[in-house]
Amino acid sequence: MIENVEELIKAHxxxxxxxxxxxxxxxxxxxxxxxAMLPYFTTRGYGNPALTHKPGWEAYEAIMKAAQxxxxxxxxKTPEEIAFTPGETEANNLALIGAALASKAKRKKIVVSEIxxxxxxxxxxxxxxKFGCKTVKIPVDAEGFINLENLEEAVDKETLIVSIAAVNPxxxxxxxxxxxxxxxxxxxxxxVFHTDFSDAYGKMKLDFSKTDIxxxxxxxxxxxxxxxxxxxxxxxxxxxxxIIEGQIATQKFWPxxxxxxxxxxxxKASELTFTDLDKNIGHMRRLRDKLMNGLLSRVSDTLLNGPxxxxxxxxxxxxxxxxxxxxxxxxxxxxxxxxxxxxxACTRRLLQPSHVLTAIxxxxxxxxxxxxxxxxxxxxxxxxxxxxxxxxEAVQRIRKIVGSTxxx
Amino acid sequence: MSxxxxxxxxxxxELFRNPKNLGRMEDATVSAxxxxxxxxxxxxxxxxxxxxxxIRKASFESYGCAANIATSxxxxxxxxxxxxxxxxxxxxxxxxxxxxxLPSIKFHCGILAVGALRRAIRKYYxxxxxxxxxxxxxxTFEEKQALEEEELAERLAKRMDGQQ
Numbered sequence: 001m002i003e004n005v006e007e008l009i010k011a012h013x014x015x016x017x018x019x020x021x022x023x024x025x026x027x028x029x030x031x032x033x034x035x036a037m038l039p040y041f042t043t044r045g046y047g048n049p050a051l052t053h054k055p056g057w058e059a060y061e062a063i064m065k066a067a068q069x070x071x072x073x074x075x076x077k078t079p080e081e082i083a084f085t086p087g088e089t090e091a092n093n094l095a096l097i098g099a100a101l102a103s104k105a106k107r108k109k110i111v112v113s114e115i116x117x118x119x120x121x122x123x124x125x126x127x128x129x130k131f132g133c134k135t136v137k138i139p140v141d142a143e144g145f146i147n148l149e150n151l152e153e154a155v156d157k158e159t160l161i162v163s164i165a166a167v168n169p170x171x172x173x174x175x176x177x178x179x180x181x182x183x184x185x186x187x188x189x190x191x192v193f194h195t196d197f198s199d200a201y202g203k204m205k206l207d208f209s210k211t212d213i214x215x216x217x218x219x220x221x222x223x224x225x226x227x228x229x230x231x232x233x234x235x236x237x238x239x240x241x242x243i244i245e246g247q248i249a250t251q252k253f254w255p256x257x258x259x260x261x262x263x264x265x266x267x268k269a270s271e272l273t274f275t276d277l278d279k280n281i282g283h284m285r286r287l288r289d290k291l292m293n294g295l296l297s298r299v300s301d302t303l304l305n306g307p308x309x310x311x312x313x314x315x316x317x318x319x320x321x322x323x324x325x326x327x328x329x330x331x332x333x334x335x336x337x338x339x340x341x342x343x344x345a346c347t348r349r350l351l352q353p354s355h356v357l358t359a360i361x362x363x364x365x366x367x368x369x370x371x372x373x374x375x376x377x378x379x380x381x382x383x384x385x386x387x388x389x390x391x392x393e394a395v396q397r398i399r400k401i402v403g404s405t406x407x408x
Numbered sequence: 409m410s411x412x413x414x415x416x417x418x419x420x421x422e423l424f425r426n427p428k429n430l431g432r433m434e435d436a437t438v439s440a441x442x443x444x445x446x447x448x449x450x451x452x453x454x455x456x457x458x459x460x461x462x463i464r465k466a467s468f469e470s471y472g473c474a475a476n477i478a479t480s481x482x483x484x485x486x487x488x489x490x491x492x493x494x495x496x497x498x499x500x501x502x503x504x505x506x507x508x509x510l511p512s513i514k515f516h517c518g519i520l521a522v523g524a525l526r527r528a529i530r531k532y533y534x535x536x537x538x539x540x541x542x543x544x545x546x547x548t549f550e551e552k553q554a555l556e557e558e559e560l561a562e563r564l565a566k567r568m569d570g571q572q
Binding site for chain 2: 323326331345364400402
């Protein structure tokens with residue numbers, strides 16, 4: 001199998017340009033961020049931050065400073081409200097399971113939307129099976145928006161936690177998250193309000209302390225920080241418990257020795273994103289529209305998935321190419337140096353395509369042909385021009401193989 | 409359960425990039441379809457069959473992943489100049505072997521390709537109005553699999569329509 005992979009990689013030699021747009025699934029880390037991290041592997045702060053020696057104190061200092069920075073950007077009241085975790089999957093698990101443990105399973109209702117990230121839906125399902133919880137999924141409209149009245153109806157005195165992503169990672173829908181949190185808290189002040197903020201952090205402005213949000217997951221790699229680190233914003237007084245056991249650490253919700261270099265990298269990536277945030281958002285939005293409109297006008301039989309304009313995250317492009325299977329298209333594009341992912345069943349290795357796309361009413365065929373792309377502050381006009389150049393020929397070639405097999 | 413990576417081999421990649429015998433055949437003696445776009449997996453086979461029941465030309469069109477495209481393409485190569493009986497006896501395992509191996513979760517692509525081919529051969533004899541002795545009356549494993557996939561697609565379609 002390893003030989004196969006070597007050959008696959010070799011097939012990509014002599015590329016004119018490479019454009020990585022699969023930020024949803026992982027990301028490159030810019031040199032500046034790596035440089036900020038390096039000393040913490042080699043020369044300073046390599047100690048355990050909970051211990052009484054210089055390398056330990058250096059680590060503690062670095063972690064505290066990182067928490068201060070992120071708290072400032074997220075609008076948390078204190079750095080103690082930022083709990084580092086090994087990633088957003090872990091932060092989402094901590095939010096839901098942690099709330100269930102803290103409630104001693106007295107309240108059993110979980111409210112989510114139909115298009116929540118897979119992590120949230122899977123954790124909710126686990127809580128149903130193991131804790132006897134019950135999940136209510138509120139529907140979304142054709143652009144992925146929840147209806148606040150449905151949310152209000154779904155929350156009652158039994159509701160343990162509500163989890164709604166501020167930005168849907170697949171189709172970029174920006175939910176009215178502030179209003180949603182308010183409604184939930186008005187209905188039941190004891191209900192914990194969680195938002196997966198991974199695709200919103202660094203893509204919009206929101207001060208958590210000025211909202212009713214109790215818990216918010218933020219991600220490092222989605223702002224070009226390293227993988228393996230994330231955080232859960234835990235508003236002071238929110239009742240959650242840690243979900244794994246181990247040596248007590250400086251991070252009260254995540255036992256084990258802190259990964260100082262990754263936390264430093266996360267903070268550095270945050271700094272680079274939030275310094276000139278408006279400019280960065282404007283840049284992403286410009287490239288997003290260029291990419292989105294360019295593809296919609298150059299390729300026939302397409303559907304835009306999710307809203308457009310200000311209602312959509314500034315980085316997200318998701319388009320269905322009809323009569324074109326997604327996995328085949330991702331490979332064809334890869335061979336041209338454009339790296340994207342698809343909501344097709346094949347790339348997901350599941351029987352069914354993306355639950356988000358089917359929830360907004362896309363037929364399976366359209367979901368199989370969907371391509372998800374995200375631009376970052378570091379992409380350039382030239383990158384997008386290159387994608388627009390090679391993309392139509394890639395679709396055309398795959399559609400030639402499809403021929404008359406599928407008629408749309 | 410883990411998510412298996414898909415390290416396609418060189419032969420699969422080559423057939424994906426430059427598929428042999430691609431395209432609709434206008435003068436085909438018979439053609440058949442298997443799979444459903446709802447499953448993201450669908451193949452059409454075209455066969456040109458001579459009076460001796462030998463396949464003179466075979467071509468395909470495919471809506472599916474790289475493995476689907478590659479297995480369909482290699483099957484058209486494998487059955488060229490073969491009698492219908494010989495072509496019938498090509499199993500999905502032989503296709504996987506011929507292509508130099510496939511990730512196990514892609515075996516169904518080979519199965520669907522055989523299902524489509526056998527469907528075309530049955531159709532040929534139905535149109536001719538006779539059944540050779542070697543042709544099994546019962547559907548074979550590969551044909552049943554193709555049918556199952558199509559039925560699944562229909563059930564999904566109904567469920568989706570019910571939701572909307």
